[in-house]
Every structure is written in structure tokens, then in C-alpha cells.
Amino acid sequence: MSVRQDVLRVAQAARDASRQLAKTRATTKNAALLGMAEGLEKGRKHLKHENEKDLAAARHKGLSAALIDRLTLSDKVIDSMAGGLREVAALPDPVGEITGMWRRPNGLLVGRQRIPLGVIGIIYEARPNVTADAAGLCLKSGNGVVLRGGSEAIFSNIAVAGILTEAAERYGIPGGAIGMVQTTDRQAVDELLKLDDYIDVIIPRGGEELIRKVVQTSRIPVIKHYKGVCHVFVDESADHDMARSIILNAKTQRPGVCNAAETLLVHRSVAAEWLPTTAAVLIEQGVELRGCPETKRLVPGVKEAVDDDWYAEYLDLILAIRVVADIDEAIAHIERYGSLHTESIVTRDVANARRFIDEVNSSCVFVNASTRFSDGFELGLGAEIGISTTKLHAFGPMGLLELTTTKFIGFGDGQIRS
Amino acid sequence: MSVRQDVLRVAQAARDASRQLAKTRATTKNAALLGMAEGLEKGRKHLKHENEKDLAAARHKGLSAALIDRLTLSDKVIDSMAGGLREVAALPDPVGEITGMWRRPNGLLVGRQRIPLGVIGIIYEARPNVTADAAGLCLKSGNGVVLRGGSEAIFSNIAVAGILTEAAERYGIPGGAIGMVQTTDRQAVDELLKLDDYIDVIIPRGGEELIRKVVQTSRIPVIKHYKGVCHVFVDESADHDMARSIILNAKTQRPGVCNAAETLLVHRSVAAEWLPTTAAVLIEQGVELRGCPETKRLVPGVKEAVDDDWYAEYLDLILAIRVVADIDEAIAHIERYGSLHTESIVTRDVANARRFIDEVNSSCVFVNASTRFSDGFELGLGAEIGISTTKLHAFGPMGLLELTTTKFIGFGDGQIRS
Numbered sequence: 066m067s068v069r070q071d072v073l074r075v076a077q078a079a080r081d082a083s084r085q086l087a088k089t090r091a092t093t094k095n096a097a098l099l100g101m102a103e104g105l106e107k108g109r110k111h112l113k114h115e116n117e118k119d120l121a122a123a124r125h126k127g128l129s130a131a132l133i134d135r136l137t138l139s140d141k142v143i144d145s146m147a148g149g150l151r152e153v154a155a156l157p158d159p160v161g162e163i164t165g166m167w168r169r170p171n172g173l174l175v176g177r178q179r180i181p182l183g184v185i186g187i188i189y190e191a192r193p194n195v196t197a198d199a200a201g202l203c204l205k206s207g208n209g210v211v212l213r214g215g216s217e218a219i220f221s222n223i224a225v226a227g228i229l230t231e232a233a234e235r236y237g238i239p240g241g242a243i244g245m246v247q248t249t250d251r252q253a254v255d256e257l258l259k260l261d262d263y264i265d266v267i268i269p270r271g272g273e274e275l276i277r278k279v280v281q282t283s284r285i286p287v288i289k290h291y292k293g294v295c296h297v298f299v300d301e302s303a304d305h306d307m308a309r310s311i312i313l314n315a316k317t318q319r320p321g322v323c324n325a326a327e328t329l330l331v332h333r334s335v336a337a338e339w340l341p342t343t344a345a346v347l348i349e350q351g352v353e354l355r356g357c358p359e360t361k362r363l364v365p366g367v368k369e370a371v372d373d374d375w376y377a378e379y380l381d382l383i384l385a386i387r388v389v390a391d392i393d394e395a396i397a398h399i400e401r402y403g404s405l406h407t408e409s410i411v412t413r414d415v416a417n418a419r420r421f422i423d424e425v426n427s428s429c430v431f432v433n434a435s436t437r438f439s440d441g442f443e444l445g446l447g448a449e450i451g452i453s454t455t456k457l458h459a460f461g462p463m464g465l466l467e468l469t470t471t472k473f474i475g476f477g478d479g480q481i482r483s
Numbered sequence: 484m485s486v487r488q489d490v491l492r493v494a495q496a497a498r499d500a501s502r503q504l505a506k507t508r509a510t511t512k513n514a515a516l517l518g519m520a521e522g523l524e525k526g527r528k529h530l531k532h533e534n535e536k537d538l539a540a541a542r543h544k545g546l547s548a549a550l551i552d553r554l555t556l557s558d559k560v561i562d563s564m565a566g567g568l569r570e571v572a573a574l575p576d577p578v579g580e581i582t583g584m585w586r587r588p589n590g591l592l593v594g595r596q597r598i599p600l601g602v603i604g605i606i607y608e609a610r611p612n613v614t615a616d617a618a619g620l621c622l623k624s625g626n627g628v629v630l631r632g633g634s635e636a637i638f639s640n641i642a643v644a645g646i647l648t649e650a651a652e653r654y655g656i657p658g659g660a661i662g663m664v665q666t667t668d669r670q671a672v673d674e675l676l677k678l679d680d681y682i683d684v685i686i687p688r689g690g691e692e693l694i695r696k697v698v699q700t701s702r703i704p705v706i707k708h709y710k711g712v713c714h715v716f717v718d719e720s721a722d723h724d725m726a727r728s729i730i731l732n733a734k735t736q737r738p739g740v741c742n743a744a745e746t747l748l749v750h751r752s753v754a755a756e757w758l759p760t761t762a763a764v765l766i767e768q769g770v771e772l773r774g775c776p777e778t779k780r781l782v783p784g785v786k787e788a789v790d791d792d793w794y795a796e797y798l799d800l801i802l803a804i805r806v807v808a809d810i811d812e813a814i815a816h817i818e819r820y821g822s823l824h825t826e827s828i829v830t831r832d833v834a835n836a837r838r839f840i841d842e843v844n845s846s847c848v849f850v851n852a853s854t855r856f857s858d859g860f861e862l863g864l865g866a867e868i869g870i871s872t873t874k875l876h877a878f879g880p881m882g883l884l885e886l887t888t889t890k891f892i893g894f895g896d897g898q899i900r901s
Contacts, residue, residue: 084818088842161841167863173852175862180844182874266875286704286875307897314899400502422892423579424506426598434591434895443900444593444891445585456600456888457684457704458876470874473862474840477852479725481732482861 071248072256076263078241079184079209085239087181087207091158094205097236098154102147104232105197105225112138115224116193123217135191138221146197146225149448153201156447159465160207163474173480177471181207183265185468186257188213188279190271193221199268200229200243202450206468209242211264213257215271216249223247258283266458268451288459288467290452292378293323293406295436298330298395298421299339300412307433308411309343312384314435315409317350321380323452324407324429324439328375328385330395336363336388344386352382359388375402392417396424403427405454407439428454428461489666490674494681496659497602497627503657505599505625509576512623515654516572520565522650523615523643530556533642534611541635553609556639564615564643567866571619574865577883578625581892591898595889599625601683603886604675606631606697608689611639617686618647618661620868624886627660629682631675633689634667641665676701684876686869706877706885708870710796711741711824713854716748716813716839717757718830725851726829727761730802732853733827735768739798741870742825742847742857746793746803748813754781754806762804770800777806793820810835814842821845823872825857846872846879 086094105112116138123133159179166176185208187199196212203210214222226245234240246253258267261284269279273291280287297315299308315326331340336359344354344364354360355370367386374385375398389395392410399408407429410421418432429439439462441449446464453459459467504512523530534556541551577597584594603626605617614630621628632640644663652658664671676685679702687697691709698705715733717726733744749758754777762772762782772778773788785804792803793816807813810828817826825847828839836850847857857880859867864882871877877885 087844169861169863173856175856178840180874265873281702284699286873304897310897310899318900418894422596426505426890429891429893431893431895434893434898435900437900438591438593438893438895438898439891443587443591444893445587455683455704456598460888461891470876470878472844473847473857473879475847475849475852475856475862476836477849477856479722479728480852480856481728482736482853482855 068248068250068252069256072246072253073260075244075246076184076211076257076260079211079244080263082239082242083181083184083209086204086209086242087160089207089238093236093238094158094207095154097233097238098150098201098205100232100236101197101201101229102150104228105143105147105150108224108228109140109143112143112221112224112228115220118220119218128217132191132217136193136218136221138193142194146194149198150201153205153448156205156465158205159469164471171480172478174476176474178474179469179471182468182470184209184211184263186211186213186264186267186285188254188257188267188269188271188275190215190275191217193218193225195270196222196225196245197229199450200226202448202465202468204233204238204242206465208468209244211244211246211257213246213254219249254279255282258285261285270451286458288451288453288455288463290323290454292404293325293454294328294376294378294402294404295324295326295407295439296328296330296399296403296409297326297436298392298408298410299332299335300392300410300414300417301332301334302413302417303332303335303411304413305335305339308339309346311409311411311433311435312343313346313350315437316347316352316384317382318435318437320382323378324436325380326384326436327377327379328387328402330398331386331388332395333359333388333390340364340386340388347384350382352384354384354386356386357388360386378404392420396421399425399427407431407436409434409436428452486666486668486670487674490664490671491678493662493664494602494629494675494678497629497662498681500657500660501599501602501627504622504627504660505578507625507656511654511656512576512625513572515651515656516568516619516623518650518654519615519619519647520568522646523561523565523568526642526646527558527561530561530639530642530646533638536638537636546635550609550635554611554636554639556611560612564612567616568619571623571866574623574883576623577887582889589898590896592894594892596892597887597889600886600888602627602629602681604629604631604682604685604703606672606675606685606687606689606693608633608693609635611636611643613688614640614643614663615647617868618644620866620883620886622651622656622660624883626886627662629662629664629675631664631672637667672697673700676703679703688869706869706871706873706881708741708872710822711743711872712746712794712796712820712822713742713744713825713857714746714748714817714821714827715744715854716810716826716828717750717753718810718828718832718835719750719752720831720835721750721753721829722831723753723757726757727764729827729829729851729853730761731764731768733855734765734770734802735800736853736855738800741796742854743798744802744854745795745797746805746820748816749804749806750813751777751806751808758782758804758806765802768800770802772802772804774804775806778804781806796822810838814839817843817845825849825854827852827854846870
């Protein structure tokens with residue numbers, strides 16, 4: 066079978082299944098999700114056996130320890146996949162919700178009702194746990210899914226998807242609902258991105274390079290997130306201890322993720338007192354600092370930041386620091402260098418808090434909190450399928466609701482237009 | 484100046500203006516909209532003078548009377564553009580609305596706040612009134628706009644945009660907010676569709692061919708609507724008079740628009756009694772009927788429908804008719820041949836009404852009402868910038884809300900992640 070035919074077959078089956086899934090009740094979907102969780106736990110031995118094939122190939126290819134770690138289906142990872150599916154089962158079903166209803170002057174009762182998007186395409190890199198996470202969220206929201214994982218995890222992904230499909234079918238979910246592209250041929254992604262008659266949206270999960278390639282190739286709409294250049298702005302009136310605790314958390318609690326802070330902006334009038342002591346703590350925590358001239362003057366030994374530093378998503382223990390004249394300069398800096406991901410102001414001034422919230426249009430804007438709260442679970446969405454830093458359809462962390470849309474519904478008693 | 488530079492300059496100016504527009508208060512925007520309306524009225528003579536250049540060229544090229552009619556800036560059209568701007572001024576400002584707010588277990592107060600999309604690109608064909616309509620809706624929703632109208636209306640469009648910009652500037656709106664691509668070079672559209680750093684979404688308004696070209700070329704997300712193959716299903720229990728009145732209205736009240744009905748589905752058990760009399764009325768109204776074999780049997784002289792008829796958007800006084808065995812067959816027909824636009828069931832049966840609403844996932848689904856209500860004004864959105872028959876971001880008629888998105892906002896008192 067050609068690559069094109071293989072991909073088309075998976076997408077068509079997902080599209081067919083999506084019609085039935087859209088009208089499947091929550092009780093059935095939840096039972097299937099619990100069955101899928103149990104399937105993964107009971108299939109532990111099989112999963113590890115298949116995963117070992119990927120690991121052997123990875124070791125043979127000399128992949129880094131970090132990559133091999135992400136690839137490994139340990140007991141802990143299997144438990145967490147199963148746990149994730151159970152959590153999704155416990156979430157409310159978004160499908161069918163009437164989000165509003167109003168009566169028109171002619172008596173027509175009009176409203177909006179939530180429906181699934183249809184078929185979601187997920188293109189992702191090494192982690193095989195994404196297979197279970199994405200399949201669970203798509204199923205719960207009534208969508209078919211077409212999964213295309215990285216070739217490094219192909220045996221693991223096929224094993225996970227096989228167990229999920231088998232379990233779902235036992236509850237009457239059509240087998241095509243959880244589609245997996247099984248060829249590792251690179252052409253498969255190109256073919257997938259042409260199928261706008263079968264797939265409604267593509268969510269790529271991976272590095273910036275993968276995402277740019279998908280955006281440039283795809284005929285299907287893409288929900289994307291290139292990078293997170295997140296800022297913390299310490300305002301004139303900031304509580305010093307709170308500001309220190311927030312930047313430490315935002316930078317060091319998990320530096321490799323997109324909602325970690327990359328640039329610290331400090332109001333000039335607190336810089337002299339606050340910055341040297343804070344810099345000392347950051348350096349003690351292993352953070353490399355790169356500063357503007359004013360920062361260098363206040364904290365001797367800091368490396369000079371160049372223009373690229375203000376655009377940088379380090380994903381590492383590196384922090385760019387700039388002293389700014391006021392909130393206007395801070396907002397202008399974020400507008401110029403930011404990536405629309407997440408920004409936080411530390412302030413005691415209500416007017417400045419309000420200005421920051423109203424004028425900074427990144428996907429998450431916080432007052433007196435760490436940038437690390439920009440996350441589907443932390444924001445209370447119950448789950449996260451990805452994050453969008455473009456404004457169309459979804460902006461910021463995406464949960465189950467973002468896998469749905471609304472249609473208009475109307476109830477009349479014979480209304481016609483005149 | 485090259486085409487590329489010309490387009491880039493307009494888009495950059497709109498992007499710059501959009502930052503200020505996003506924080507402009509409703510009072511200012513509304514005053515500007517009223518000023519723009521007045522400007523059009525006062526500029527009537529100039530508008531007609533410029534419009535005459537387009538009309539002369541159109542007559543010279545031998546364009547059809549219908550096209551010339553759509554191109555003409557009559558007093559009535561100018562009044563209606565001004566009236567439209569005043570109506571938009573009277574609508575509530577969507578920007579800044581907090582659409583929800585909740586408290587997390589750690590005390591963080593989290594919510595969603597509505598913000599503009601940024602810059603909207605509108606690509607449209609002959610009608611110069613779209614220039615004013617689109618500019619008004621984008622300004623009200625805090626977005627910059629880049630307008631690219633048809634070459635046939637270039638003098639009219641430049642005149643309208645010039646008056647709007649001059650009026651808006653008098654109220655402090657930056658001049659670039661209402662951007663108009665002034666070259667008629669066809670390459671301009673291709674250049675425009677590359678500017679994903681400056682334009683957030685493209686809304687094409689025109690025929691299917693224009694829209695397909697835009698979708699295939701664009702690097703910017705497109706909100707699109709190919710066609711409206713709208714269905715009316717007359718169920719077994721339908722009130723006969725109501726069903727007749729609805730199909731007559733849906734087909735003949737304005738046959739050239741996308742929410743007019745194109746296919747009538749009739750339940751077998753009412754067909755013998757209801758269809759011949761209804762067909763007679765439709766034929767009397769000048770409607771050409773194309774039917775399935777059963778329809779032909781019941782209504783002698785009806786032309787036989789071929790497969791293409793079930794896919795057809797006639798936009799004319801032609802109606803395809805199919806007799807179906809039951810609601811399942813009706814829903815299956817809509818699923819197979821429909822365009823996800825608008826469908827209506829005529830029924831007295833509450834279970835079937837419910838099934839139709841729940842199982843038909845077109846952008847508008849009505850019970851006992853004409854398909855012609857699928858319209859931003861009729862649904863109570865207050866305005867319409869276009870219609871989407873794809874599910875991402877917007878589905879169905881789009882009003883001011885669809886020109887916005889939401890960001891997450893969070894208020895803490897020092898929360899950090901552990």
C-alpha cells in the first residue's frame with residue numbers, strides 16, 4: 066500500500082467514526098476511557114516488550130540519554146497514561162452544552178450548542194505517552210483523531226494505540242476513531258497535511274522547526290505554538306520578597322518548559338536595592354544572567370545581553386535582565402520581543418495591575434503570580450491538549466472545550482422571512 | 484513602489500495601529516464610527532464622482548447589468564453604508580468583556596478576557612459597500628483591517644476608505660487602522676497572503692473560486708465559506724401549511740443567497756398528499772423542479788435529478804426534491820451532500836426535532852423555521868462580517884464576537900508552583 070493510501074485510509078476511517086462519536090453519549094465514552102486505562106495497565110508487559118524495540122534502535126542510533134528517557138515506557142509512565150485517561154473520564158462532557166439561548170422579536174428561539182470539531186490531527190515527536198493523552202481527550206470531546214508520532218517511538222505508539230482501540234471497540238466506539246499512521250515514511254506527514262476534506266485541524270506538538278514545517282505545508286488549519294518568551298516585570302511598588310520568590314519560581318522550578326520565564330524586567334527605582342540581592346540568589350541557584358548595561362552596573366560580572374537575548378527562549382538556566390524606566394517601557398519591551406505566551410507583573414499598585422492586564426495581550430497575563438501557572442491543569446481546564454500562541458480559535462492553554470465549536474440552533478413555529 | 488512593498492506598508496501600518504486600537508475605549512470608537520457615517524453622507528458628491536470612473540470602465544468592458552448594479556454607489560447605497568456604521572456604533576463593545584472568572588484551590592483568581600484578534604484581512608469582489616461595512620466592524624472590535632477589493636471598484640473603494648480614514652483620524656484613531664491596498668495588480672493578493680507576521684486572519688468574501696484560491700495560497704488562517712447547499716426536511720408529522728410556507732420562503736424569497744434552500748427532502752408518508760400541491764405552488768412561483776424517481780411519479784413533468792443536483796448550490800429558482808423513507812435517510816442525505824451551512828426540519832414530533840438538532844452538525848440547524856434565518860442580523864448578532872462553514876474559530880454567521888478572542892488573566896498574591 067502506498068504511503069498516500071495508508072494515510073488516506075486512516076483519515077477516512079477517523080472521519081467515518083467521527084460521525085458516530087459526535088452522537089455517542091458521555092456514559093459510553095467514559096466507560097470506554099476507563100476500559101482504555103485498564104487495557105494499558107493489563108497490557109504493561111506487551112507495551113514494555115514493544116517499547117524495548119524502540120529503545121534498542123535508539124541506543125543503536127546513539128540517541129541522547131534525555132531522548133531515551135522521554136522514549137521509555139516505564140511503569141511510572143504507563144501508570145500516568147492510565148491515570149490521565151481516568152481523569153479525562155471524570156471531566157464533564159463538553160458536547161451538547163447549550164452555551165446561550167435567546168428569543169428573537171419574531172418568536173424564534175435561537176441558541177448555540179457545542180459540537181465536536183470532527184477529526185483532529187496530532188503530529189508529535191518522541192514521547193509515546195502523547196498517544197494516550199491525545200486519544201483520550203479527542204474521544205471525550207467526540208472527535209476522531211489521526212495520530213502521527215515520531216519514528217523513534219513507532220513500535221511503542223502502535224502498541225499503545227492498539228490497546229486503546231481494542232478497549233474502545235469493546236464499548237461500541239468504532240475502531241477508526243483512534244487512527245494511527247503506521248508508516249514511518251516522512252512523506253506521510255506531507256500527505257496527511259493535504260487531507261482537508263477529512264481532518265479539521267492539525268495540532269503539532271514538538272519543537273519550533275517541526276511546527277514551522279507543518280504550518281508552511283498544511284492545507285488544514287493549524288493550531289500552533291512556536292515558543293514561550295515569558296516575562297516577569299517587577300514594578301516600582303512590588304513587594305520585594307514576593308518578586309524574588311516569583312522570578313525564582315518562574316525561572317528555576319522547571320526551566321525546560323515553555324511557561325518558564327526568560328526575561329526579567331525591573332523598574333529603575335527598585336533596581337538598585339532589589340536586583341543585586343535577587344541576582345545573588347539566582348546565581349546561587351545556577352542561573353546564568355545576561356543583562357542590559359544598567360544591570361551590569363548594579364550586578365558586576367553579569368554578561369552583557371545582546372539583541373538576540375531579548376528574543377531568546379533559552380529553555381535553560383539562563384535569564385535576560387533589563388532595567389526599564391517605567392511600566393510603559395516594560396509593556397513596549399514585551400510587545401516588541403515577546404511571543405504572546407505568558408507575562409507577569411509584580412506590583413502593589415492597582416492602576417498598574419489594571420494597565421498590565423488590559424494592555425498586554427499575551428495568551429496569559431498574571432498579576433503577582435508565577436508564569437508557570439500558564440497550564441491547562443493549573444488554570445483549571447482539567448486537561449491540556451496543547452497551547453496556542455496565535456489568536457484564532459484558541460489562545461493559550463487548550464482543554465476539552467477547545468476541541469469543540471458551536472453551531473446555531475433555532476426553534477420556531479413556522480417563522481419565515483419577509 | 485513595488486507591489487510587495489505597497490502591500491507590506493499597508494499591513495505594517497495596520498499592525499501598528501492595531502496595538503493602539505486594542506486599548507481604545509468604546510466612547511472614542513463609537514464617536515469615530517458616527518463621524519465616519521457623517522463623512523460618507525457629506526462626501527456623497529465625491530463618492531459618486533469617483534464611482535462614475537469605475538462605472539464608465541465597467542460599461543466600457545461590457546460588464547453585465549447585474550454587476551454594474553452591484554458596483555453603483557447610489558444615494559440608497561451611501562445611506563445604507565452610513566446607517567450600517569451607526570448601527571455598529573450602537574452595538575456593545577466586545578473588547579474587555581470578562582467571559583468567566585473562577586478561583587483555583589491555591590487562591591489564584593483566573594478568568595478569560597476578550598481581546599481583538601489584531602489585524603483582519605478582507606479580500607472581496609465588486610460591491611464597494613463592503614469597504615464601509617468591514618471597516619466599521621473591525622474598528623468597533625478593536626482590530627486593524629487590510630482591505631483588498633476588486634479592481635472594478637478601485638476608485639470607489641479608495642474614495643470610501645479615504646473618507647473613513649479621515650473621519651477616524653479626527654477622533655484619534657491612527658490612520659493605518661483602515662488599510663486599503665491601492666494597487667489593482669493581481670500579485671497583490673499573493674503578497675498579502677504571505678504576511679502572517681502582520682495579519683491574523685483572512686476573510687474572503689466572494690465566489691467559491693476566489694475562496695479556493697485564497698485557501699490554497701494563504702499562509703495566514705482563512706475563515707471560509709464555500710457554498711450553501713441548504714436542506715428543508717418535511718417530516719411525517721409536519722403541519723402541511725407550515726411546511727409549504729417554509730419551503731416557499733426558503734426557496735423563493737431571495738434565491739440568489741447562500742441561505743436559500745436548494746434541496747427539499749420529503750418523508751415518504753406525506754409525499755403523496757403534500758408534494759403535488761406544493762410542487763404546483765412552487766412551479767407557479769417560477770421554480771424549476773428536479774426530482775428523484777418517486778417525485779417524478781407523484782409530480783408528472785418534473786425533470787429527473789442527477790447526482791450533481793444533490794450537490795448543487797443553484798442560487799437560482801431551481802429546487803432538487805427527494806422523497807426519503809424516514810428521518811434517518813434525510814439525515815444521511817444531508818451528511819453526504821450538504822455543505823454544513825443550514826438545514827431545517829418541519830415536524831410536530833418532539834423526538835424527531837430533538838434528533839435533527841442533535842445529529843445534524845451544520846452551522847445552523849432549525850426546527851420549523853425557514854433556512855433564511857441563518858444570518859447575523861436575523862440571529863441577533865447585531866451585525867455580520869461573513870459566514871463560516873468550517874468549524875475552526877467560528878461556525879455559521881459571524882458577528883463582532885467572532886472578530887475577537889480571549890486571553891487568560893490571573894490575579895494572585897504571590898502564588899508560585901511547587
